[in-house]
Amino acid sequence: MSHCHDEHCDHDHSDLPETGEQFLLYSKIDIDNVRCLNESEPNGVKKVIRPWNERMDDSKHVESDADEQLIVVIPFTGCVKLRSICLRTDPSDSAPSKMKVFINRDDVDFDTADSYTPVQEFDLVEGSNDVIEYGVRITKFTSVRNIILYFPENFGEDTSIIRYIGFKGEWTEVKRDPIITVYEANANPADHKIPGAENKMDHSIQ
Numbered sequence: 001m002s003h004c005h006d007e008h009c010d011h012d013h014s015d016l017p018e019t020g021e022q023f024l025l026y027s028k029i030d031i032d033n034v035r036c037l038n039e040s041e042p043n044g045v046k047k048v049i050r051p052w053n054e055r056m057d058d059s060k061h062v063e064s065d066a067d068e069q070l071i072v073v074i075p076f077t078g079c080v081k082l083r084s085i086c087l088r089t090d091p092s093d094s095a096p097s098k099m100k101v102f103i104n105r106d107d108v109d110f111d112t113a114d115s116y117t118p119v120q121e122f123d124l125v126e127g128s129n130d131v132i133e134y135g136v137r138i139t140k141f142t143s144v145r146n147i148i149l150y151f152p153e154n155f156g157e158d159t160s161i162i163r164y165i166g167f168k169g170e171w172t173e174v175k176r177d178p179i180i181t182v183y184e185a186n187a188n189p190a191d192h193k194i195p196g197a198e199n200k201m202d203h204s205i206q
Helices: 016-023
Strands: 002-005 035-037 070-088 098-103 120-123 132-135 144-151 164-172
Parallel strands (some): 002 132
Antiparallel strands (some): 098 144
């Protein structure tokens, strides 16, 4: 049985697969470019991103390596309006206890993750073998090209285990504009200064 965890819902949804199946985003994930930092087995994370009907498969999981932390980077093939993140972790203390979510970044690693402001944070459910659905603040997740899930700690074990990761939302194809090349004779670099470019970019998402 799956459960919904957000400010609007605190009860079980035994009909979750039927009522939400049209919003499942598995087919819209760029699986070849999914990656995980600190996984014990290379490409192990790709095994936990799978179709909904395989969510309870215990033969596939990702486990952390050097310590309990994991960072999972998941790109989509288009633009996503995200509704929820679905997780099945582990009934033991190897289950992650917290999740920090970032979007549309390519610079999140263990050196930077704690210094950036996440778009949303979650306290995760302990001791469950079910898929738990964590509803996001949709207004902050309306144009998601990629999503980064940072699991900084678990409930007490040396390593962390995740058995399923899924997403629900709405997908839109990104139409690429044609590339127009403009040639200039004797271009002056001074003519191409960008106002404010000399100021250092602030990497924190507010």
